[in-house]
Amino acid sequence: MSTIRVTGLRVRHRRTVALDGVDLTLGTGVHGLLGPNGAGKTSLIRVLATVARPSGGRVEILGEDLSDHRRRGEVRRRLGYLPQEFGYYPGFTVREFVAYVAWLKELPAAAIPAAVERAVARVGLADRIDVRIRTLSGGMVRRVGIAQAIVNEPRLLLFDEPTAGLDPEQRVEFRALLRELGTAATVIVSTHLVEDVAAACTEVTLVDAGRIAYQGNPDTLIALGESSEGTGDHPMERGYTAALRAHRTSAAGAAR
Numbered sequence: 001m002s003t004i005r006v007t008g009l010r011v012r013h014r015r016t017v018a019l020d021g022v023d024l025t026l027g028t029g030v031h032g033l034l035g036p037n038g039a040g041k042t043s044l045i046r047v048l049a050t051v052a053r054p055s056g057g058r059v060e061i062l063g064e065d066l067s068d069h070r071r072r073g074e075v076r077r078r079l080g081y082l083p084q085e086f087g088y089y090p091g092f093t094v095r096e097f098v099a100y101v102a103w104l105k106e107l108p109a110a111a112i113p114a115a116v117e118r119a120v121a122r123v124g125l126a127d128r129i130d131v132r133i134r135t136l137s138g139g140m141v142r143r144v145g146i147a148q149a150i151v152n153e154p155r156l157l158l159f160d161e162p163t164a165g166l167d168p169e170q171r172v173e174f175r176a177l178l179r180e181l182g183t184a185a186t187v188i189v190s191t192h193l194v195e196d197v198a199a200a201c202t203e204v205t206l207v208d209a210g211r212i213a214y215q216g217n218p219d220t221l222i223a224l225g226e227s228s229e230g231t232g233d234h235p236m237e238r239g240y241t242a243a244l245r246a247h248r249t250s251a252a253g254a255a256r
């Protein structure tokens, strides 16, 4: 069963059209969301996370239609979301904060302590679990953000630039966690790092100027870069630039 079915999605921010008729069907696996600054990745993730309302189109998540507010609440409890700028209480300890999110997600009270310890251990912060968040480094705070997203073992995980601020060792560990999460859940990761996509993603969706420019897997994107002489230092970067160029050429042709 597909976790996400989006048809004709439109998102506007005042006069800016951030997403313009997006169709997307995604299931279990790790989906890399790539695209230039301002392409619409965050706008898409915010709609999927139920924190922003679309201005048009239909969004169905875990079989629930998001236009119904009761269904939206139900979906919200079953997903995990790490925004680009994530809000937390600096005076809380890691344990208190992750437990608070578990409570918001309506996990049974008796299950919360073990769920919190499991989530914190998975992001490598077990030894800091009783430390106040304000005393942690930026990368560690990011890992607290990942822990709060996975505490309810969600079927859908949305990560908006999760590797920003992580050191190389942590990035490698986070990618391994992504691969593991993607065996049972639908994981969407917006990133500017092609290495994240090459190492952790089973599928790639490229967004450009509010539209889907390309969908495939990392190997097909790399092959596109090789066959159409994309530019870049990494094979995936060459695929990325080639796919963008092909999309822009066909969009310009359609507009003529």
Ligand SMILES: Nc1ncnc2c1ncn2[C@@H]1O[C@H](COP(=O)(O)OP(=O)(O)OP(=O)(O)O)[C@@H](O)[C@H]1O
Pocket (backbone or CB within 6 Å): 013, 014, 016, 017, 018, 035, 036, 037, 038, 039, 040, 041, 042, 043, 044
């Ligand atoms: N709150 C807002 N008010 C006005 N315009 C906005 C707002 N949020 C986003 N936009 C515009 O919507 C478009 C899509 O932005 P979005 O943040 O979704 O892109 P993005 O792909 O996530 O970019 P980045 O890679 O820079 O994070 C951009 O043109 C942006 O300027």
